[in-house]
Amino acid sequence: MLKSLLLRRDLLQPHLPQLIGLCIRSPIHSKSTISRRTFCSEMNDIIELDAAKRLAAETAVDQYVTEDTKVLGIGSGSTIVFVVQRLAERVWKEGTLPELICVPSSFQARQLILDHNLTLGDLDRNYKIDVYIDGADEVDSSLVLIKGGGGCLMQEKIVASCAKTVVIVADYTKRSLRLGEQWCKGIPIEVAPIAHVPVKHKIEELFGGEAQLRIALKKAGPIVTDNGNFLLDWRFVAKREYDWDEVNKAISMIPGVLETGLFVNMAHKCYFGMANGTLKVQSK
Ligand SMILES: O=C(CO)[C@H](O)[C@H](O)COP(=O)(O)O
Numbered sequence: 001m002l003k004s005l006l007l008r009r010d011l012l013q014p015h016l017p018q019l020i021g022l023c024i025r026s027p028i029h030s031k032s033t034i035s036r037r038t039f040c041s042e043m044n045d046i047i048e049l050d051a052a053k054r055l056a057a058e059t060a061v062d063q064y065v066t067e068d069t070k071v072l073g074i075g076s077g078s079t080i081v082f083v084v085q086r087l088a089e090r091v092w093k094e095g096t097l098p099e100l101i102c103v104p105s106s107f108q109a110r111q112l113i114l115d116h117n118l119t120l121g122d123l124d125r126n127y128k129i130d131v132y133i134d135g136a137d138e139v140d141s142s143l144v145l146i147k148g149g150g151g152c153l154m155q156e157k158i159v160a161s162c163a164k165t166v167v168i169v170a171d172y173t174k175r176s177l178r179l180g181e182q183w184c185k186g187i188p189i190e191v192a193p194i195a196h197v198p199v200k201h202k203i204e205e206l207f208g209g210e211a212q213l214r215i216a217l218k219k220a221g222p223i224v225t226d227n228g229n230f231l232l233d234w235r236f237v238a239k240r241e242y243d244w245d246e247v248n249k250a251i252s253m254i255p256g257v258l259e260t261g262l263f264v265n266m267a268h269k270c271y272f273g274m275a276n277g278t279l280k281v282q283s284k
Contacts, residue, residue, distance in 0.1 A: 008284045052171035052273030057082035057133075059279055060169045060271050061090065064131050070099060071126045073159040074113060075134020076106040076152040079169050083133050088116035101126055105134065105159040106152035107226045123162060132163035136263075138183035139168060139270050140176050143284055144244045148188030148261030151214070151225050157259055160266050168270040175272050175280070179236075179244065186212070186233035188261035195256020196222075202254050207247060209236040229258055 058081055065072060065087065065150040072087070074080060090096045101121035104110040113120050121270045134156055137149040143166065147153050160166050176182045189211070200211040214223045214231040222230050234251075241265060248262040 040118035041106035048275055050173050053079040054082045055279055056169040056271040058086045060133055060167050061086040065168050069130045071101045071162050072131045073103050073129045073132030074109040075156055076108050077135035077150045079135035084112045084116050103159055104158040127162050129163040131165045133161045133167045136168050136170050136174055138174050138176050138179055140179050143267040145267055146179055146183050146187055146261055147263055151223055151231055153188055153261040154190045154227055154259040166267045168267045170272050172272055172274045180238040186235040189232045189234055190229050190258040191232055192256045193230050199254055199256045200232055201232055209234055221251055
């Protein structure tokens with residue numbers, strides 16, 4: 001099992017940092033702290049999740065990006081990498097999308113577009129977007145989304161708001177009946193640096209829970225977004241009934257709040273890649 005996993009270099013390549021972490025604790029290393037079984041099962045989870053993301057991403061591209069699609073919005077995160085790879089295949093190998101312009105929603109998305117030699121657009125010239133494809137951290141049964149786990153929610157929401165159709169691609173770990181069932185890191189909220197303390201207290205007074213400043217892992221101090229702002233992660237009260245449209249509007253009105261990671265009435269369709277290799281589709 002271990003040997004056959006290690007031979008799948010194509011699947012392992014994108015996960016080298018996680019693998020190195022695993023190997024440090026693994027049976028391959030002399031100071032082993034996890035069993036061979038745990039190692040294989042963690043590796044399998046990573047591969048299974050990637051297969052689910054890829055399936056959702058490739059299906060969305062093949063069903064929603066046609067020769068009539070002139071401008072495509074590109075979301076951010078790990079699932080989007082598979083979207084861009086499939087687009088590049090369609091443009092460069094199959095030659096089916098000769099005029100496609102891609103509008104990025106983050107620094108990462110811009111880099112992906114450039115790395116795959118796709119045509120880079122921007123909202124100044126391409127403010128009418130045919131289709132926007134993005135990932136999500138959680139999707140509830142009404143297609144309300146939590147986004148911004150990767151910190152790109154503000155540009156993502158702006159680009160999504162310019163699109164006729166918004167398509168979400170996700171793996172099975174993102175699928176919920178109610179928000180908070182799967183994603184427990186809270187709703188990301190982009191704030192002006194000067195306002196992070198008052199905004200935190202106002203959100204907690206209005207809606208309970210706890211809003212925490214997101215701290216960087218490889219830099220001292222807070223994460224700074226692509227727009228030069230800070231992020232609060234609001235862990236709401238999981239058992240409380242929230243009207244997400246109202247919550248989103250109320251939080252957006254607090255001075256210093258620049259955008260919330262609650263996407264209400266924005267997504268039209270969500271493709272979920274499932275653990276058993278099938279696809280689930282959820283529509284508005
Ligand atoms: O909102 C996002 C980034 O701000 C991402 O779309 C979201 O975090 C999902 O990412 P992934 O595809 O890596 O699970």
